[in-house]
Amino acid sequence: MIKKLLVIKSKSLEEQLKELGVVNYLDLKRVKDVIETQYDYYIENVEDGTDMLGKSPDNCDKIFAEQGRRGLTIYEGLALLRDNPDILKDHWIDLSGSRYDSDGVPCLDLDVGGPRLDCSCSGNANSRYGSASCGSKLETGDLETLETLPNILIINGIKYEKISY
16 A cells, blocks of 8 residues: 555646657547646545456445545556556556546556556456555645644544554
8 A cells, every 4th residue: 555645736647658658549628527726736545446456347346435535546547556656557547536538537557659548437347457546635735724733633422543654
């Protein structure tokens, strides 16, 4: 598990794909994310998809909902690839936090020339692919607020403890 990753929204997907050497096979205008934000942010408790190998993105989304998690978007998948450039040598990644048209899920995999952004059907399972996920999202603007909070905070009966990274 990766504790925290910076997701860069201040650069377009096209720019980030080019910087990372990822070949794009999608019409990015047809992609919808489950979360919308225009600012850079962090995702925490990131799973790289290894635990979800061989499960369809639709099935993974059900599992994530039970676990209080969600699938990564394309932007978040690129953050994972940026943090771990060799990850696609181990397995390929479904990004179920984004959708392509009605039943497509963007995915990162390897082609002859290197990494590529493509699409698979949300109901299909493949042993090479696993849906990556995260536990929470933290806006970068929230970081200053967090610094002023006490080490332990109780909200609606739930205890939150500040963790230093």
